[in-house]
Amino acid sequence: MTATQQPDATATASDSPLWRERAVWFSELAKADGAALNQLWADFGINPEHELLRAPEIGLVMARGRVGGEGEAFNLGEVSATRCSVRLLGKYAGVEGHAYALGRDRRKAKIAALCDALMQTPLSERVAAQILTPLYVKRQAADRSAAEKAAATRVEFFTMTRGED
Amino acid sequence: MYVASKGGENAINAAHKLMAEARRGDPSVAELSVAQIREQLRLAVARVCAEGSLYDFDLGALAIKQSRGDMIEAIFLMRAYRATLPRFGYTQPIDTARMMVARRISATFKDLPGGQILGPTFDYTHRLLDFKLAAEGGEAAPAQTAPADPTPPPHVLSLLNREQLIEPAGVAAPEDQAAPPDLTRSPLELPACRALRMQALARGDEGFLLGLAYSTQRGYARNHAFVGELRIGMVEVEFDIPEIGLTVSIGEIEVTECETVNQFTGSKTEPPQFTRGYGLAFGQSERKTLAMALVDRALRWRELGEDDLGAPAQDEEFVLSHVDNIQASGFLEHIKLPHYVDFQAELELIRTLRREAFERRTQNQEAAE
Numbered sequence: 426m427t428a429t430q431q432p433d434a435t436a437t438a439s440d441s442p443l444w445r446e447r448a449v450w451f452s453e454l455a456k457a458d459g460a461a462l463n464q465l466w467a468d469f470g471i472n473p474e475h476e477l478l479r480a481p482e483i484g485l486v487m488a489r490g491r492v493g494g495e496g497e498a499f500n501l502g503e504v505s506a507t508r509c510s511v512r513l514l515g516k517y518a519g520v521e522g523h524a525y526a527l528g529r530d531r532r533k534a535k536i537a538a539l540c541d542a543l544m545q546t547p548l549s550e551r552v553a554a555q556i557l558t559p560l561y562v563k564r565q566a567a568d569r570s571a572a573e574k575a576a577a578t579r580v581e582f583f584t585m586t587r588g589e590d
Numbered sequence: 591m592y593v594a595s596k597g598g599e600n601a602i603n604a605a606h607k608l609m610a611e612a613r614r615g616d617p618s619v620a621e622l623s624v625a626q627i628r629e630q631l632r633l634a635v636a637r638v639c640a641e642g643s644l645y646d647f648d649l650g651a652l653a654i655k656q657s658r659g660d661m662i663e664a665i666f667l668m669r670a671y672r673a674t675l676p677r678f679g680y681t682q683p684i685d686t687a688r689m690m691v692a693r694r695i696s697a698t699f700k701d702l703p704g705g706q707i708l709g710p711t712f713d714y715t716h717r718l719l720d721f722k723l724a725a726e727g728g729e730a731a732p733a734q735t736a737p738a739d740p741t742p743p744p745h746v747l748s749l750l751n752r753e754q755l756i757e758p759a760g761v762a763a764p765e766d767q768a769a770p771p772d773l774t775r776s777p778l779e780l781p782a783c784r785a786l787r788m789q790a791l792a793r794g795d796e797g798f799l800l801g802l803a804y805s806t807q808r809g810y811a812r813n814h815a816f817v818g819e820l821r822i823g824m825v826e827v828e829f830d831i832p833e834i835g836l837t838v839s840i841g842e843i844e845v846t847e848c849e850t851v852n853q854f855t856g857s858k859t860e861p862p863q864f865t866r867g868y869g870l871a872f873g874q875s876e877r878k879t880l881a882m883a884l885v886d887r888a889l890r891w892r893e894l895g896e897d898d899l900g901a902p903a904q905d906e907e908f909v910l911s912h913v914d915n916i917q918a919s920g921f922l923e924h925i926k927l928p929h930y931v932d933f934q935a936e937l938e939l940i941r942t943l944r945r946e947a948f949e950r951r952t953q954n955q956e957a958a959e
Contacts, residue, residue: 448836455840484676486829486840487772488645488871489683490792492784493849494745496760498683499785500772500874501792502643503672504843510833523833525678527841529646568690572738575692575823579707579736582700 441561445555450544454537455526457560465556466536471548473517475539478510479530509534517546591635613658627651637661641915642668643774643793645843647871662915669916679767684838686847688742688871691823693874696746697804698816698851704743709822710874721919746819747849748867756851756864759783780907787910788887793869794913796878801880802888802903811888811901815850815867822846822874846871848879852887855894865894885909 442449454462485503492499506527513520523541524534543552614621628651631726634651642650642665649668677937693709696702750756760898770785780792789800805815826839848869856862869879888903902908912918920951 439677448838450826451831451834458840460669469906475655477611479796482676484642484678485672486678486827487680487774488827488843489770490675490686490788490845491683491757491760492788493866493868494686494847494870495699496758497770497785499671499788499792500680500774501684501789501845501870502640502645503677503774504644504841505644505649505675506678506829508678520929521833523831524827525829525838525840527827529648533610540895541737569738570735571692572690572740573735574705574733575709576738578710579735580706580708586943 426531438558438562440565444549446555446556447541447543447544450553450557451518451541452493452526453557453560453564454524454540456535456564457526457530457533458563459530459533461560461563462533462536465559466540469552469555472542472550473539473543474515475511475513475522476520477535479508481509481534483507483529483531502545505529507531508533511535511537511542512537513546517542536565538578546589554578613656622655624648624655627654633874634659634661636875636879637665637670637796640872640875640878641665641793641795644668644672646747647873648678662919666916678700679829682830684825684827684843684845686821686825686845687745689821689825689845689847690842691743691821691822693823694743694819694821694842696817696819697745698818702743702749704739704741704745704899706821707743715840717828718948722749724867738785743821746950747851750851750864754863756857759866760868775789777908780910782906784886784893786891787886787906788868788870790913791869791882792912794873794882795915795918798880798883798913798915799885802909803884804886805901806884806903809831811891811899811904813865813867813884813887814853815884815887816852818849818866818874819878819879820848829888844873846873846875846879848876850883850887852882855896859893865890 438541442451442453444453447510484506486506487499488501488504491497504527507529508525509523509531511522512518513522520542522538522540522545524537524541526537527533539555540552543549602714626649626776631651631654634654635647638644638650638653638661639647641661642653644650646668650664653664653667653736654661656667673757691704691709693711694707696706700706712947727951728930747756747759751758769788771779771783773786773789773793778786782790805811807815822844824842827843828837830837831840846869850867850869852867854862854887855865865887867883867885867890868884869882871879871882885903885914888901889906889909891898891904898904
């Protein structure tokens with residue numbers, strides 16, 4: 426399952442997931458801001474030897490909804506998405522990494538696939554600390570900011586007292 | 591009838607060059623960037639994505655720029671682009687109960703768990719032109735903030751459902767439910783199930799749906815709708831990743847959901863209950879989803895045992911066959927294209943008919959004399 430969605434008012438690096446489950450890191454990479462991931466990857470500085478099993482490919486997923494939010498499923502419409510698959514060579518030869526992310530950012534998909542592969546190697550702790558946790562903190566901060574702005578528009582009803590008593 | 595003809599090529603090339611220049615407008619005025627359209631004409635972009643049935647705000651903004659703001663032309667560009675891409679598969683149904691809401695209101699309950707969150711709305715504005723916006727360089731004051739409740743607000747209608755005062759939300763679907771029909775894979779078949787109607791309405795023309803919904807309010811199959819809840823926000827998109835054998839969220843999309851509470855149904859065995867209409871669309875598409883919910887409810891007359899009043903909004907064949915603005919404009923606008931040969935035939939025909947009529951009249955006059 427996915428990491429929780431709702432903003433955490435005190436999100437810091439220490440609140441971030443432990444990055445033990447593949448679905449959790451896979452999803453964090455998918456949701457990453459492309460420019461931020463690109464920068465973190467450049468700072469990380471390790472570009473492992475690899476081959477492309479599937480070069481970054483842009484396509485569509487058909488998003489479904491449910492009638493009434495919980496009834497029968499229906500096809501709402503398509504969303505652009507990008508996927509990529511790599512296989513590491515050299516020291517960690519044979520480890521496969523994959524990525525799927527909404528949007529059309531090919532470079533992001535490739536970096537995400539490389540990170541997914543590295544998370545299955547002894548470098549996983551470094552990837553988690555230097556890439557995944559900063560992505561998580563950034564995303565939580567953005568979600569929190571949006572939620573706090575929405576909360577300020579919440580109606581606080583009060584009742585006017587009328588008459589003598 | 592169509593025949594090949596030559597001679598238009600130079601004119602067409604020149605027309606397209608002229609169009610490009612006209613699109614740019616006065617070159618002394620700064621050119622719009624796609625990012626500016628995406629950020630500052632966000633509701634236009636949302637509409638292009640919803641009716642283009644392709645969620646991609648960058649592409650929506652590009653389409654609006656390319657089409658000079660002609661929304662249906664922009665929607666056409668989105669539909670054409672999507673046709674060039676491979677389909678990776680179908681997502682898990684989005685869970686709107688877990689939406690991170692930017693706006694969430696109910697017209698039926700004042701006090702409700704999670705509260706009324708107005709969000710970025712035109713409601714309660716005075717609809718007076720704001721000339722401050724005409725002056726360039728004005729920075730918007732920063733939005734206020736307040737502590738946010740980390741729990742997503744529950745669906746309002748689930749509160750009514752608890753007391754069984756309202757019908758359940760659609761047929762509860764087992765997880766292995768057969769794949770819902772997909773308009774992009776097979777042509778519309780009638781009668782349509784509710785899932786197919788939903789897909790058609792979700793990508794349907796906002797103006798057409800607005801007109802139909804308004805007609806139900808004016809009495810053409812009136813169904814007394816209240817806005818039980820309208821919510822806008824981000825939802826996760828979960829997808830089965832075949833390579834790793836896991837279902838994973840691969841990102842978030844903005845959607846608008848509208849649920850209406852409508853008048854009762856009941857029978858000898860079932861006590862009266864409120865009924866529901868449902869609307870869902872990409873982006874901030876409030877008017878669209880509200881209209882969609884009213885039309886959805888009107889189309890359900892048979893299932894709910896109501897009378898066929900002969901109203902347009904009740905007529906599934908009429909609604910679903912005409913709700914798609916790309917189909918409609920394609921057929922409508924093709925009559926602008928050369929029909930010289932067709933028209934030649936029509937000319938021949940009318941000349942013949944007139945000659946015959948003239949001859950008959952002359953014969954009648956001669957007979958009378």
